[in-house]
Amino acid sequence: MIVGEQKPLKEILALLAPYKEVLVLGCGACVTVCLSGGEKEARELALLLRLKGFAAEATSVERQCEREFIMPLEKTISAFSAVLSLACGVGVQTLSEVFPKIPVFPGLNTSFMGAPLGVGVFEERCIGCGECVVHRFGNICPVARCAKNLLNGPCGGSKNGQCEVRPNRDCAWQLIYERMQALGRLEELFAIQPPKNWAPSRFGAQRKIIREDVRP
Amino acid sequence: MALGIIGCERSGFPALCALGRENPNIWDRIAGVIPVPCLGGVKEETIFEALLWCDTLLLVGCPPSSCRNTWGSTLAEKRVARISQLLEEAAVPKKVFCVFAHLNRLGELKARVLG
Amino acid sequence: MSLLQELLDRGVFVVTAEIGPPKGTDRASFEKKCVQVKGYVDAVNVTDNQTAVVRLSSFASCLIACEAGLEPVMQLACRDRNRIALQSDFLGACALGIPNFLCITGDHQSLGNHPEARSVFDVDSIQLLSIFRKLRDEGVFANGEKAKGEIRAFLGAGENPFADPLEFRVFRLAKKVEAGAQFIQTQAVFDLEIFSRWMEEVRRFGLHKRVHILAGVIPLKSLQALRYMKEEVPGMVIPRWVEERMERAQDPKEEGIRIAVEIIEALRRVEGVRGIHIMAVAWESVVPEIVQRSGLFPRPMQGGGEGA
Numbered sequence: 001m002i003v004g005e006q007k008p009l010k011e012i013l014a015l016l017a018p019y020k021e022v023l024v025l026g027c028g029a030c031v032t033v034c035l036s037g038g039e040k041e042a043r044e045l046a047l048l049l050r051l052k053g054f055a056a057e058a059t060s061v062e063r064q065c066e067r068e069f070i071m072p073l074e075k076t077i078s079a080f081s082a083v084l085s086l087a088c089g090v091g092v093q094t095l096s097e098v099f100p101k102i103p104v105f106p107g108l109n110t111s112f113m114g115a116p117l118g119v120g121v122f123e124e125r126c127i128g129c130g131e132c133v134v135h136r137f138g139n140i141c142p143v144a145r146c147a148k149n150l151l152n153g154p155c156g157g158s159k160n161g162q163c164e165v166r167p168n169r170d171c172a173w174q175l176i177y178e179r180m181q182a183l184g185r186l187e188e189l190f191a192i193q194p195p196k197n198w199a200p201s202r203f204g205a206q207r208k209i210i211r212e213d214v215r216p
Numbered sequence: 217m218a219l220g221i222i223g224c225e226r227s228g229f230p231a232l233c234a235l236g237r238e239n240p241n242i243w244d245r246i247a248g249v250i251p252v253p254c255l256g257g258v259k260e261e262t263i264f265e266a267l268l269w270c271d272t273l274l275l276v277g278c279p280p281s282s283c284r285n286t287w288g289s290t291l292a293e294k295r296v297a298r299i300s301q302l303l304e305e306a307a308v309p310k311k312v313f314c315v316f317a318h319l320n321r322l323g324e325l326k327a328r329v330l331g
Numbered sequence: 332m333s334l335l336q337e338l339l340d341r342g343v344f345v346v347t348a349e350i351g352p353p354k355g356t357d358r359a360s361f362e363k364k365c366v367q368v369k370g371y372v373d374a375v376n377v378t379d380n381q382t383a384v385v386r387l388s389s390f391a392s393c394l395i396a397c398e399a400g401l402e403p404v405m406q407l408a409c410r411d412r413n414r415i416a417l418q419s420d421f422l423g424a425c426a427l428g429i430p431n432f433l434c435i436t437g438d439h440q441s442l443g444n445h446p447e448a449r450s451v452f453d454v455d456s457i458q459l460l461s462i463f464r465k466l467r468d469e470g471v472f473a474n475g476e477k478a479k480g481e482i483r484a485f486l487g488a489g490e491n492p493f494a495d496p497l498e499f500r501v502f503r504l505a506k507k508v509e510a511g512a513q514f515i516q517t518q519a520v521f522d523l524e525i526f527s528r529w530m531e532e533v534r535r536f537g538l539h540k541r542v543h544i545l546a547g548v549i550p551l552k553s554l555q556a557l558r559y560m561k562e563e564v565p566g567m568v569i570p571r572w573v574e575e576r577m578e579r580a581q582d583p584k585e586e587g588i589r590i591a592v593e594i595i596e597a598l599r600r601v602e603g604v605r606g607i608h609i610m611a612v613a614w615e616s617v618v619p620e621i622v623q624r625s626g627l628f629p630r631p632m633q634g635g636g637e638g639a
């Protein structure tokens with residue numbers, strides 16, 4: 001899922017300052033699960049904005065990233081002078097594409113693709129590199145989870161299983177090592193991994209997939 | 217300054233009534249009272265909605281140690297802390313407090329209500 | 332031709348030292364460090380924006396070291412450059428006569444003074460070694476295209492025997508050797524026990540015959556320096572006895588030198604250790620004394636013996 005967190009309130013208020021009638025639009029997908037941009041959060045934020053003097057309302061759609069779910073909002077949206085989207089960055093953009101005339105602002109910082117680990121804890125798992133190699137590492141992805149995306153083993157800073165870069169962050173390579181050891185596949189880690197092909201990643205160019213087989 | 221009260225039916229609400237019997241004039245300050253089964257079930261949304269018609273909102277309930285639902289008052293405290301922070305960040309001049317009271321413990325409530 | 336390589340191939344117990352480029356264009360201060368260590372070391376490592384703090388480039392500083400009559404080991408970190416820039420700098424350095432290279436992944440930028448920078452990490456140190464080796468030995472770039480001209484380069488890497496997971500460390504070394512490392516400079520050794528165990532493993536796999544291992548040594552300047560390293564420097568293990576001695580010391584600098592000299596003596600007795608690498612960060616002036624007191628002076632180029 002995509003994990004995001006609400007922008008600092010000050011920033012949101014600054015973005016909305018020139019407007020009065022504001023629609024806070026939640027999204028029913030990932031950001032609902034990560035408790036940052038669902039219907040509940042949209043309603044709370046709208047109320048807070050009303051306390052601040054905005055004529056704010058809240059609503060939510062199933063998925064803001066898809067035009068089909070946004071199009072029915074046409075009538076609702078016309079009553080507002082701005083929309084604060086609590087979807088991920090994809091939703092914000094789709095919304096603006098569908099309603100190009102109304103100012104749309106992001107209410108979230110879209111953080112990463114990850115998994116919920118427990119109540120209120122989310123952790124990055126994948127950066128969508130475009131050429132998945134996770135199986136070579138016991139299905140613990142060093143591209144996304146090692147701070148230096150090392151493919152050939154841990155750097156010299158891993159200590160007590162923690163990454164040198166940030167406290168309370170597991171060293172991906174410690175996890176990989178333990179997993180591969182438990183699986184009896186340690187020797188697979190001794191092979192030198194060649195430089196990664198980053199062309200299919202976001203460092204290549206904007207990614208686009210066209211599935212001719214399913215197109216009319 | 218309009219005062220709003222969300223009171224737990226087990227302790228907060230009876231405590232408020234007791235205080236009212238002692239000081240009937242408190243009712244002049246109170247813009248509204250919402251009785252609830254437990255503070256733990258009071259959602260952020262309810263708190264924000266109440267703040268639309270009052271300036272100071274008190275969530276009055278059992279002391280955490282005697283909350284029937286164990287975590288009710290503790291959860292309420294957390295929510296109140298979060299909302300207070302949001303109000304402060306947004307510079308909205310309204311206040312929310314958690315107040316713990318029952319019939320034999322009116323002190324804190326009295327202080328908040330009578331200012 | 333690399334003098335360092337020649338000495339190691341001849342079996343000389345070598346001494347290298349690290350010198351850090353200045354935070355600016357003050358080449359005089361860098362030249363001063365060069366003069367301080369000259370004659371006492373066989374080569375100097377020139378760090379590449381170490382700890383992710385911006386400094387005079389490693390490339391330029393290596394050339395200054397050459398002018399000062401020292402043989403440089405150019406450190407190249409993967410943090411700031413992709414495979415295009417790394418190969419290009421490598422070619423440039425080779426063309427200008429820099430003979431030795433140390434391929435490192437590099438400290439993460441968030442630990443340095445530009446934490447908002449974007450890192451590269453296109454390749455890691457092992458991949459970089461194999462790219463340089465192929466460029467040198469087969470004359471081809473990372474993409475397989477032919478490169479023109481001859482390349483001479485003595486390739487090295489770092490290794491930290493003290494980082495977790497400990498058991499993986501020797502395999503990582505093996506990968507580096509496989510990828511093309513001809514010499515290894517280790518993280519500073521304080522814990523001789525862990526180091527000896529690691530070396531045992533190294534010998535068990537016969538790696539000491541395939542790569543020259545130079546053990547890292549850091550002279551401690553003060554108790555604060557020790558505490559800082561212990562807490563802040565990733566992958567550093569400092570045993571209690573070192574701390575106790577520094578705590579008790581009347582003259583901490585002298586004690587720091589003494590400890591360094593003792594560690595060097597112990598390291599010289601470890602089979603497979605082919606030299607030492609002194610990292611006297613911001614205390615380069617102490618290098619001559621340590622080399623002398625360790626009985627490693629004069630160096631071969633000054634007509635000294637061949638060492639152990």
Ligand code: SF4
Nearest residue numbers: 126127129132133141
């Ligand atoms: S290898 Fe790439 S696609 Fe696969 S999990 Fe890692 S980042 Fe995601």
Ligand code: SF4
Nearest residue numbers: 146155163164171172
């Ligand atoms: S400590 Fe582990 S996760 Fe962190 S950069 Fe080093 S190898 Fe990667």
